Amino acid sequence: MATHLHRLLLLFLPSLLLFRRGTLPPPPPSPSAAVYPVVLVPGNTCSQLEARLTDAYEPPPESPQCGAGSNERGRWFRLWRNATAMDDPAVAPCLSDQLRVVYDPAARDFRNVPGVETRVLGFGSTAGFLADTEANNREHARADQPDLYLYGPAIHRDLCMRRLVEALQQAGYRDGETLFGAPYDFRQAPAARGQPCRAFGRFTRRLRALVERASRENGEKPVVLVSHSQGGYFALEFLNRSPLSWRRKYVKHYVMASTGPGGLLLPLRNLASTPGEAVEAPDALVALPSPVVFGAGTPPLVVTRDRNYTASDMSEFLTAIGVPPLGVTLYETRALPVQLGFRAPLVPTTCVNGVGLSTMKQLVYWDGNFSETPEVVYGDGDGLLPLASILALDTVIGSDPRQEYYKSIKLADTSHAGVVSDAAALKRVVDEILWSTPM
Template structure:
């Protein structure tokens, strides 16, 4: 029988006052692997002779010294701030669907790689804001507790542009990430006396971690995973991708991560308010294919949603390892978009409800049913942090205290 503890916590004391454990000796620590949120992984790119700059931006990759060498693609703040170079960054960063391969790929002539796999050093935490968003504060807190990067603390950055796809659909990027993460978990355990690993994810990293666990053999999970701590991840997606796709419909062919994050009909089902309201008709989560068509997403984009993203959403399930989900609540969160005149190119009126600022509360509490309600899930805990934002779960002092305590704690399995 699953153990369920659903706590609504009002945490307010600073980290320094609440931290009582102090630094632990290395032989008392279970190794930790962190998966950061969206855009927090660093990417490098290399242009080959096959790369053709956009016709409107012939300067992209025009210099011979820019061919054949690796350069920082994400995050490249200089390029983002330079109007002459920004179109080059956008073109070289995007992924496109290849019908022949039935998979997403880079633009022809653009090769990419993820920096620093195995380490947390290359997480995007070079500014105070990025440190809050990209687990920089959590890394610091774990180091205070005695963890050392590359010894007991490891990072698993990934290509955030390419989300996992439904089973049976090719997804080379996720398959490669799965192989690397499995090897990293095994190495972390081996180098720490055979102790199993604590996997900790934030935001989009949770979807990668959950799919990784569910696609790993159950005996392997039981041998190598001590505890999974999933922060700021819901079971049903959120509304921001709907609004973004309405603004730029072609992104459906270039942003598989947006399709996967759309609200799931398994969570936003009958009895829940419509997600999009117009004078002519309303759209629920069941109507997302029709909504995508209405905003101008090409038919192929609708098909990609129905074949690659939707089955993945409907298959959201328990990882069958000891699991703690930690989410913020009590923040104004988008729960309905109103395009009263049916003009989806205009900025919609937004109706707000409860959540963490990104994830609606319906997506958050669904974890308790989907994961906690699975009889195979032997241990599950759900923690809601009152007044805590999506990023605040891994950056606010009191929330960090709670997350670190869960990492250091041993589930009774």
């Protein structure tokens, strides 16, 4: 719960800044000044996917039209585009089935359903970071394909960095020259070290090569890496799995927007209503509340008449809501170690988060019936991330003595998506990108 002083600060200040280490950077350069190349890692569902169906694809029995000798067989088509057609009952069943990933026990990894091949589009470019209307106008193939936003309906049409791209272009950046994009397969997530994860391994290799190319093509300048929301988990895990010498050579500054080490409650509520998805949504498992922030000794996340649950009890909670044993094992072996490993990247880092909005902080299933809609207790946050998850950045990253430069910016009355779309917030983010931080 926010303190009285915190509420006063949010009332009278447009933003709250906490400087943990390092000194204030110089003012941003003019657009004509030399710039450091920028690589953007977008949020969840903002990467576009193509698919190709082979003869091995068998549509679900209830939706035989999904593979009925369709024109999609043998050719690439746009599987994932935007958030325009999820309510179309003729489209949603096919999209849901063809987007699914399943766990392969032999490979100890997730893969597409048999007969579906997928690929990420436009790696290296920001052209795909578009709002729904622009995406529909610019693309001609499979215009009926919808977007399945992990946390429910799309909360903001500019979630996918469109306005940030435009603001950087106005500041002098050019796509493919000084501005680059790193889309990824958002259906999956980084897995614990030692666990096979082909999707994240492929992303890591491509992002490392992109950063090196961006540096090489811009006079050997290091890059500014910028992430939003789920992209922060991908970018931070990428940095922490890269050699420190490589990070210090190629990364000038990391700007992480709308990401917190504590995760959020919305995927927890979603899993309670559809527990079977735990074995088909590795990204949802990583986004669950983390014991790093919501562990033993903290207020419970879930309240029932007979038992309360913190993030330290997540395995027991997953079992209680009906998640299959495989799903619990995947959480414990693949997702939980990533949550516990959330740590300082040891490159100059600025974290930008919204605060001051009503945000889910506790679920009450008083009768213990997890299939029913819970009573929701709200607190402070950005509308998705609870305040405790945001404040934990100052402890997890800012208090690490090895993290030489760390800056935290809390933007009052700014949403999770608004950090990269609202005018005032955009200016702050762009200023941080343009600032030349100390190495």
